[in-house]
Amino acid sequence: MGLELLGQGHNLVISTGTASGKSLVFQAPTLHHLATHPNATAIAIYPIKALARDQVLRWRNMAEAAGLDPAGINRIDGDVRDLTERRLILQRTRLALMTPDVIQQWLMAYSEPLYGRRPLRHDLREVQNTQYNVRRFLSNLAFLILDEAHTYDGALGTHCLYLLHRLQQKRRELMAQFEPLRMIAASATIHNPAQHLETLAGLPFQVVDDRYDGSPRAELTVQHAVGREPHDEGWRDLQAAVREVINDDPDRSYIAFVDDRQLAERAAAGIEAARSITEDAIIVESRDAMAYRSGLMQRERIEEALRAGDIRGIASTSAMEMGIDIPDLQVGFNLGLPHSVGRIRQRAGRVGRNSPGRFIIIAPRRAFQFHEDSLAAYWRQPVEPARLYPSNPNIRNTHGRCLAKETDLNGTERSIPSPTDAWPEQLPQTLREIARGEHYAPEFQTGDPQQPHRNDIRDAADGRARILQVMPGGETELLTSEVTRREAARDAYPLATYFHAKQSYTIEGWRESGGETVITARHAPPRETRPIIQNGATVTLQQPRVSEQGHLEYCAHARAVAWERIVGCSVREPGDSEWRDVHYGAEGIPEVVTNLRTTATVVIIWEDWFDDTNTRRDVARALRTVMCSRESIHPADIRTTHQNVQVVRDGRSSEVNRAIVIWDKVGGGLGLTKAVADNLGRYAQALLEIARQPVPRSERERLLREDTAAALHRWAASVAPHTLDPEQTPVITEYAGATFRSQLEARWAACSTNGELPGSTNRPGSTGGHRISAW
Incomplete structure (x- = not known):
């Protein structure tokens, strides 16, 4: 089906399961076009270098079968640092495997006209040669492949939205005779794939989804093992589970996912201690476990050792989440519950490709409290939609500056696209204005404004x-x-x-x-350490006062500044039960300070119960927890402040004690916390229901005491009634706790008895399916 649509000239997004043959669908037509059009070029974009490393050999083997010289298939990314080497590779390349980072920081940077200016850092002739080759390559660009398209959301996705449109514009400028660019995208977990890709690339897409997937599937059993929170000794539970599984079968291989680099290291070290000092020697000597994460300089060696069976398994961050092919992994683990269903399905797709697999989620029972207390209900949820934020001022400034450098506004090259060109509706005028220096917001500038291509597109506001x-x-x-x-x-x-x-x-x-x-x-x-952090925020309010009882307002990009200071460190030595605080000032160590312009929601409650510092802290954390769970937002992207809050209204600033600020930690802000302003009543309702359920803390986390949750709900109903569900009322009857308790116990008893929950489904067109069980 996919090849038919491509043959008809459509752009295509392939949204089928892991190991379903998506790569073949975009490799075959791309290589066929290159074989029949001697000057044509193509780019395959991979979100991480490890994935491009994994795929380059497959591309070359396919190219040779198609009658192409495999030497024309090459990878150019951050591992190729020398600029002359990059140019020489590009000269012989027909298909380039690149990350978005190298397209932004190198390819597009050298696509701009030179204007006869001598570069400050590099030989003029080398720069001119690179520009010539880059512009030649882009002028012949026929196919653009976007693998793992679900990763292009949030800050990275927004950067790539602008980047893809700039790439198309530059190609349009350089082509002697315009021909439409053909795009193929692929992802196993993507919500509304056609709409997402059309927004991302500005082109129409046809979809091939699971209805057309006839690839065989081995059975995958998904299980929940009760453990502690990841940072509350949960990594020790992961160690124990891995040891138990691999000791049962000496030939069994595994992958264990964690959402923290240091937890990955701790877990791997607990499974198998390092016997050497250097990274290279540790990899060579490892047999049972190795950590896999960004920052390691020998990740390719770890991948090779895992494929060859020299290492039985790895503890990995999301760096191994995507389509790196390790076909014989039999067991997967996940420490904690990921913030999105799409992420857990990607991870589960790493195991059981060639034979029945088993995927175990290690988390407290309360991890499913926002999902009907059920692993099956969690697994059945649809994949969350990707989020893009073109109004982020840091990102918008960066790409506007880049566009101004890439395009000659004086007419020696074609002008910036008109509104009739294929750009998202809100972008053309904005980009045109920023490229010309209009409406530029210097307070959101990151990096050197004269070298905007060097800005990091993973986190634009961070060094x-x-x-x-x-x-x-x-x-x-x-x-x-x-x-x-x-x-x-x-x-x-x-x-x-x-x-x-x-x-x-x-x-x-x-x-x-x-x-x-x-x-x-x-x-x-x-030894165990944790930072001592002080934080605060300054927010500028613009809305009229809501009520004498308080105020609720979402503050957009220019109206919130948050700060954090690491002022010390708590230390616990091995074998000790007590923590010892070390303050940097007393030791002559400078504090680590971060200031950030961002987006935030501020909640001001002029009631006595909100005067207590611990109560404000608990309310802020509880709202953050509910928002992240319900909106599939990664908790690491959200911060809260319950003290040191400065409020500016009508030009006057004052410190407000009875206030909390919930803000997102991406430079410029992504507007994530607007969900709190829009749903405060609904969140308060959920917190009250949880607080009133008589379930032990081991099974359900009471995020707030019942009296605090009731006060918050009462306040939200009075001050922000629009945030309540229509059928909700401020008066809530007592919860039938005994009934809920018996149902919960019966559910877990059933899991233990037959190992299966109702509602597990077999995947259409497959020989296997998914079983959901407790463990």
Whole structure:
């Protein structure tokens, strides 16, 4: 079906399950076109380098079968750092495998006219040669492949939205005779694929989905094992579960997913301790476990060892979530419940490809409290829609500046596209104005405005960081790169225990150098550490006062500034039960400070019960938990502030004690917390119902005390009645707890007895299916 649609000239999105042959559908027509059009070129975009590494050999084998020279299929990404080497690769390339980052920071940067200006950093002739080859390549671009298209949401997706339209515009400018660009996208987990791709690329798409998927499927059993929260010793539960599974069968292979780099390292080290010091030697000597995450410099070696069976399994972040082909994995684990159904299905799709597989979610029973207390109900949910935020000012500024450099506004090249061209409706005028310097918001500028192509499209408002290991002789060597300053502040703050390649280090110093954060670490025995954080926010209110009881308002990009300070570190030595606080000021260590313009929702409650600091903290955290669960937002992207809140109204600023601010931690803001302003009453209702259910804490987390939840719901009903469901009323009858309790116990008893929950389904067109059970 897919090949037929492509043969008819349509753009196509293939939305079928993992290992269903999606790659063949976009490889065959692309290579056929290159074989029959000697000058044509193509780009295959992969969201991460590891996936491009995994796929390049497949492309080359297919190219050889199609009569093409495999040397014309090449990968250009951050692993190829030398600019001359990149140019030489591009000169011989027909199909380039690239990440969005290298397209933004290199390909599009060298697509701009030179205007006779001598570059400051590179030889003029080399720059001209690179520009010539880049422009030649883009002028012949016929096919654009977008693999793992579901990853293009949030900040990265919004960057790619602008990037894809700039790429098409540059191609249009360079072509002697315009021909439509052919696009093929693929993803196993994508909501409303045609609409998402049309928004992302500005082109119409046809869809091939599971209705046309006849590929065989082995049975996959999905199970829930009761464990602790990931950061509350849950990683120890993961270690125990992995050991039990691999000890049952010495030939069994596994993959364990965690949502934190340091937890991946801790889990791997607990399964098998490192016997060497260097990353390379640790990989060679590992047999039962290895961590896999960004920042490791030998990830390709780990992939090869896993394929060859030299390593039985890995503890991985989302870096191994996408279509890297490890066909013989039999068991998968997930520590905690991911923030999206799409993510858990991607991860479960890594196992059981060639034979029946088993995927185990290790989480407290309360993890499913927003999903009918049921793994089956959670699994049956549809995949969440991708979110794009073209109004983010940091992102918009970056791409407007890039477009101004790429396009000659004085007429030597074609003008910026007219509103009739295929751009999303809200973009052409905005981009045109910013490219010309109109309505530019300098307070949201990131990086060097004269070199906007160098801005990081993973986190536009964040700088980069390097972690250097201090060797016994005092010299330093690179321990890890590919870390943003925000990630470093979370994991590698001063005095923290930092894990890398299953080894533990103590962070000794932070310093800023040339726009980059340089961090030094020294090998040391592990201990438990956690940062001591102070935070606050300044919000500018514009809406009229809602009520004498309080105020609820969402603050857009220019009206919220949040800050965080890491002022110390709590330390617990091995074997100790008590934590010891170390304050940086007393030790002469500079604090780690982050300031961020963002979007936020502010809640001001002028009632006595909200005067208590702990109550405000609990309410802020509870609202964050409910929002992230219901809206499929990653908790790491949301922060809360319950003190140090400055409110500006009518030009006057004052500190407000009875206030909380919920803000998102992406530079410029993505508007994520608007969900709180729109749904406060519904969230309060959910929190009240949870608080009133007489279920032990081991099974359900009472996010708020019942009196606090009732007060919050009463306040929301009075101040923001539009956020309540129409059928809701402020008066709530007592919950029939005994009935709920008996139903819950019966449900888990049934799971333990027959190992299956009602509602499990077999996938159409497959030989296997999904079984949902408790473990």
